[in-house]
Amino acid sequence: MDALVARAVDRLRSARHVAALTGAGISIESGIPPFRGKGGLWERFDPMEIAHIDAFLADPALVWRVLVKELKDIIDRAQPNDGHKGLARLEAMGILQTVITQNIDGLHQLAGNTDVIEFHGSFAWQRCLQCDQRVETRKVDASVLPPRCRCGGILRPDAVFFGEMIPPAALWRSQEVAARCEVMLVIGTSAIVQPAASMPIIARQSGAVVIEINPEPTPLTGVISNYLIQGKAGEVMNGIVSGLESTTARTEGGLDFRP
Ligand code: APR
Numbered sequence: 001m002d003a004l005v006a007r008a009v010d011r012l013r014s015a016r017h018v019a020a021l022t023g024a025g026i027s028i029e030s031g032i033p034p035f036r037g038k039g040g041l042w043e044r045f046d047p048m049e050i051a052h053i054d055a056f057l058a059d060p061a062l063v064w065r066v067l068v069k070e071l072k073d074i075i076d077r078a079q080p081n082d083g084h085k086g087l088a089r090l091e092a093m094g095i096l097q098t099v100i101t102q103n104i105d106g107l108h109q110l111a112g113n114t115d116v117i118e119f120h121g122s123f124a125w126q127r128c129l130q131c132d133q134r135v136e137t138r139k140v141d142a143s144v145l146p147p148r149c150r151c152g153g154i155l156r157p158d159a160v161f162f163g164e165m166i167p168p169a170a171l172w173r174s175q176e177v178a179a180r181c182e183v184m185l186v187i188g189t190s191a192i193v194q195p196a197a198s199m200p201i202i203a204r205q206s207g208a209v210v211i212e213i214n215p216e217p218t219p220l221t222g223v224i225s226n227y228l229i230q231g232k233a234g235e236v237m238n239g240i241v242s243g244l245e246s247t248t249a250r251t252e253g254g255l256d257f258r259p
Helices: 004-013 024-030 053-060 058-078 083-092 107-111 168-180 198-206 233-252
Strands: 018-022 096-099 115-119 122-128 133-134 153-159 181-185 208-215 227-230
Touching: 004 181, 004 208, 004 227, 004 233, 018 083, 018 168, 018 198, 024 083, 024 107, 024 233, 053 058, 058 122, 058 153, 058 233, 083 107, 083 181, 083 233, 096 168, 115 168, 181 198, 198 208, 208 233
Parallel strands: 018 096, 018 181, 096 115, 181 208, 208 227
Antiparallel strands: 122 133, 122 153
16 A cells, blocks of 8 residues: 555544535546646637636527536536545544535535535536526526526526635534644646635644645645655555555454554
8 A cells, every 4th residue: 555545544443524615526436527727728719708607608609608508518417436435434434524515416415425515616506697596407498598587588507607705614514624634635736726725724723634645746745745645546545545444444343452
C-alpha cells in the first residue's frame, strides 16, 4: 500500500467524525467534464457569459442550449464510479458521516451516501422562475428550449449560478461539519471557488487532518492540507477502502489492539 494511503487509512480508522468535500474531479471517471483544466467546460465557455444568473435571465434559451441541455444529457446517463462508491463504503463502515459536494450530479446519493450537502444545489430539479414550482429534471421535455412549467414560466436548474447565494442551510451545515470533523477528505476540487474552498480551512483551523486526493496540487496543497495523495479519485479510494477493510479484518482477528 502507498505510504500516504496507509497514513490516511490509519487516521480514518481512529477518527470519530469524518467529512468529505468533493468537486468535479470525482465525477470525471463517470464521464462528467470538470470546469477547469483540460477538457473543462470553462475552456469552451466564459462562465460569466453562460453560467452567471444575469446571463440566464437575459437569454435563458441560449444558456439552456449551450450549457444546461448538454449537462442534462450527460448527467442523465452518468453512474457513480469507484470514487463515489468508495465514499459510500466508508459511510457503510461507520467511518464517514457527511459529504459536502460542489457537484450537482446527484452521484453521491446514487452511490449510497445518505448525508450529502449539495453546496451548489442540485441538477435533479428545475424550478419555475414564475411560480417557484419544482419539477424533476428527468421529467422535463427539453425538445423546446427553454422548457416551461405548466404555468408558462421558464424553468431553471435548481443549482447555484455564479452571482447567486449559496443556499444558507447548506452553508451553515457545511461550516458546522467542517468545524467538527477530525478528518476531512478533499477530493477532486481545484479549491478556488469560494466559499466552498474555505471548508478545508475551517476544518484545519479547528484541528482536523485535511487529506487531499487529486492528480494535481491545488492552492490548499502544502498550506492547508496536511498532505496530497496524488492520483485519481477512483484509484485512491479503492486503495483506502481495501486498506480499511484489511485493517478491520486484522482487528477482528485479534492482531491489532488499537482502540
Ligand atoms: N480524480 C480526482 N480529481 C481529479 C481527477 C480525478 N480523476 N481528474 C481531475 N481532477 C481534479 C483536477 O486536478 C482539479 O483540481 O479535479 C479538479 C477539478 O476542478 P474544477 O473543474 O475547478 O472543479 P471544482 O473544484 O468542483 O469547481 C468548483 O466551480 O465553476 C464552478 O460551480 C462550479 O462547483 C463548481 C466550482
